[in-house]
Amino acid sequence: MSKNGLSMGSKEEILLTKLVQLLRNGDVLNPSRDSPVVRFKHPSELKELISLQLGSPTPDDTLFSTCEDIVKYSVRTRHHHFHNQLYAGTDPYGLFGAWLTEALNTNQHTFEVSPVFTMVEDALLQHVLRLVGYKDGDGILAPGGSISNMYGMVLARYKLAPDIKTKGLSSFPPLVVFTSEDSHYSVLKGAHWLGIGTENVEKVETDAAGRMRPQRLSDAVSRARDQGKLPLLVVATAGTTVLGAVDPLEKLADVCRKNGVWLHLDACWGGTLMLSKKYSDVLAGLERMDSIAWNPHKMLGAPLQCSLFLVKEKGLLHSCNAASASYLFQPDKFYDVSYDTGDRSVQCGRKVDAFKLWLMWKARGDSGLGRLVDDAVDCARYLRDQIAGRPGFRLVLADIQCTNVCFWFIPPALRGKPEDSDWWDKIHTVAPEIKKRLMEAGSLMIGYQPLPHKGLRNFFRAVTACHPPPAHRDMDHVVSEIETHGSSLFL
Numbered sequence: 001m002s003k004n005g006l007s008m009g010s011k012e013e014i015l016l017t018k019l020v021q022l023l024r025n026g027d028v029l030n031p032s033r034d035s036p037v038v039r040f041k042h043p044s045e046l047k048e049l050i051s052l053q054l055g056s057p058t059p060d061d062t063l064f065s066t067c068e069d070i071v072k073y074s075v076r077t078r079h080h081h082f083h084n085q086l087y088a089g090t091d092p093y094g095l096f097g098a099w100l101t102e103a104l105n106t107n108q109h110t111f112e113v114s115p116v117f118t119m120v121e122d123a124l125l126q127h128v129l130r131l132v133g134y135k136d137g138d139g140i141l142a143p144g145g146s147i148s149n150m151y152g153m154v155l156a157r158y159k160l161a162p163d164i165k166t167k168g169l170s171s172f173p174p175l176v177v178f179t180s181e182d183s184h185y186s187v188l189k190g191a192h193w194l195g196i197g198t199e200n201v202e203k204v205e206t207d208a209a210g211r212m213r214p215q216r217l218s219d220a221v222s223r224a225r226d227q228g229k230l231p232l233l234v235v236a237t238a239g240t241t242v243l244g245a246v247d248p249l250e251k252l253a254d255v256c257r258k259n260g261v262w263l264h265l266d267a268c269w270g271g272t273l274m275l276s277k278k279y280s281d282v283l284a285g286l287e288r289m290d291s292i293a294w295n296p297h298k299m300l301g302a303p304l305q306c307s308l309f310l311v312k313e314k315g316l317l318h319s320c321n322a323a324s325a326s327y328l329f330q331p332d333k334f335y336d337v338s339y340d341t342g343d344r345s346v347q348c349g350r351k352v353d354a355f356k357l358w359l360m361w362k363a364r365g366d367s368g369l370g371r372l373v374d375d376a377v378d379c380a381r382y383l384r385d386q387i388a389g390r391p392g393f394r395l396v397l398a399d400i401q402c403t404n405v406c407f408w409f410i411p412p413a414l415r416g417k418p419e420d421s422d423w424w425d426k427i428h429t430v431a432p433e434i435k436k437r438l439m440e441a442g443s444l445m446i447g448y449q450p451l452p453h454k455g456l457r458n459f460f461r462a463v464t465a466c467h468p469p470p471a472h473r474d475m476d477h478v479v480s481e482i483e484t485h486g487s488s489l490f491l
């Protein structure tokens with residue numbers, strides 16, 4: 001036995017050694033480009049391959065071999081050929097931070113049980129608040145961007161009508177949320193959960209590049225007022241999910257100021273651009289937002305989940321959310337209880353999500369993180385340029401603001417044909433079929449979707465993120481894999 005009571009043979013130590021082995025043997029941490037990004041199996045096949053039933057105890061050896069299979073059939077998000085989602089691999093420092101906080105099993109609600117991590121969260125938030133340009137702001141880490149967006153909606157509502165906290169909604173006219181037709185679906189979910197109702201979400205038209213039209217917003221707010229409704233807030237987007245569009249923040253801020261409406265920015269995806277020296281201009285006006293949601297677990301590669309909610313007005317987060325539980329937030333504690341930050345949250349127990357990002361930032365500094373972002377955007381632009389000049393490929397948008405590269409592949413048999421509705425019906429089936437072939441080959445993961453409100457049929461969306469740092473050869477791989485698997489279609 002060592003002094004601290006843990007012998008080298010403790011269960012924890014044995015499992016930790018096993019874990020390292022498993023990650024190594026399973027090629028998880030730095031998967032080679034030659035290994036598959038996925039070994040796709042249908043649910044019915046997975047049921048046969050992995051013993052999922054619970055009941056009687058399992059010996060460790062069997063357990064570890066089951067874990068090997070779980071690793072084997074899991075998607076390698078750290079693979080250079082994973083461009084499927086708005087996240088990919090993780091920053092190694094972030095992963096180290098996540099492992100450490102898991103082992104310490106800390107709960108972020110009070111200084112009493114989380115002395116250091118409470119201060120870490122505060123230090124991180126202060127740094128980001130400065131970066132955003134909030135002079136005296138506040139913030140909290142939330143379990144994901146959907147929840148961070150809900151924080152924005154709740155604070156806007158509390159600011160507009162604090163009585164709703166105690167009396168509920170029944171004595172109020174309908175509240176209306178304005179957001180663009182390209183915004184994230186979490187706005188709808190938030191409207192449902194907060195009793196606002198999804199029919200009271202006004203979808204404002206976007207321009208061809210997917211950015212909210214300020215004049216349309218202004219019209220929609222006036223129309224809601226004329227109908228006796230109460231404009232609650234505008235949810236703008238910096239980095240829409242599909243096209244990566246950034247709404248015109250300054251112009252939207254003008255409309256909101258004129259109308260006295262709260263402006264929340266969903267910067268879950270594009271917020272990471274604020275770290276870049278080269279590409280942050282598109283976020284000009286950030287400091288004019290009333291609140292902001294940002295997901296470092298996306299482009300920046302903090303391990304899931306890591307989401308920040310920031311608000312310009314100090315104190316609001318606490319007065320809005322506090323329930324003052326007397327068993328947890330005793331006001332007569334012997335230390336400075338202003339560090340008991342948990343009552344600002346909607347949660348009781350809360351994971352330490354700040355540390356992962358804090359450690360990445362501490363290691364790399366502002367400039368190091370900024371360079372990673374620059375490289376991710378540069379690589380997306382390289383891919384865009386490759387696609388622009390390639391026969392059979394067609395860009396949906398040439399001017400990209402984030403790292404979303406959206407494009408169609410036109411199989412040789414369909415090239416040069418009249419582009420009537422039959423032709424587009426065929427094109428609509430191309431991306432799903434190529435996707436199927438890529439998944440079966442395990443050679444590339446890339447997303448596709450239609451955008452019906454823009455009349456766009458199925459197209460591919462390739463995304464680059466900071467980890468693993470993308471390279472030109474990985475972008476070339478995207479193009480060549482799609483060509484290889486798509487050239488025989490409609491022959």
Ligand SMILES: *Cc1c(COP(=O)(O)O)cnc(C)c1O
Pocket residue numbers: 086143144145146147149184186237239240241266267268269295307
């Ligand atoms: C991903 C995303 C969200 C939701 O964030 P989660 O952490 O997945 O809940 C919200 N808005 C935008 C623009 C996003 O890209």
